[in-house]
Amino acid sequence: MRFRLGLVIGFAAGYYLGTAAGQERHEQINRLIAKAKGSDAFEELAGKAKAAVDLGVERARDVVENRMGNGNIDAGSGPVVAKGTDAGPYASSR
Numbered sequence: 024m025r026f027r028l029g030l031v032i033g034f035a036a037g038y039y040l041g042t043a044a045g046q047e048r049h050e051q052i053n054r055l056i057a058k059a060k061g062s063d064a065f066e067e068l069a070g071k072a073k074a075a076v077d078l079g080v081e082r083a084r085d086v087v088e089n090r091m092g093n094g095n096i097d098a099g100s101g102p103v104v105a106k107g108t109d110a111g112p113y114a115s116s117r
Contacts (some may be wrong), residue, residue, distance in 0.1 A: 059065055065113055
């Protein structure tokens with residue numbers, strides 16, 4: 024679904040930019056965009072989008088704070104490295 028939405032938005036943006044050559048059509052599209060931006064539905068949708076982004080930022084901040092604590096990484100949150108070896112996790116045994 025995201026791919027389709029991105030594809031539609033990409034085509035719409037390309038069409039919009041491509042119509043710059045035809046000034047009359049370009050002005051018509053600009054009027055439609057201005058009308059859509061001024062509508063109550065657009066304002067409501069913009070508010071919901073902002074709230075969703077703010078919630079995502081808040082959740083990400085909470086995750087980072089919980090993982091990092093007071094500047095220290097939790098004991099169980101990192102990769103396990105065997106003591107006494109310097110081969111690393113991708114070394115092959117021969």
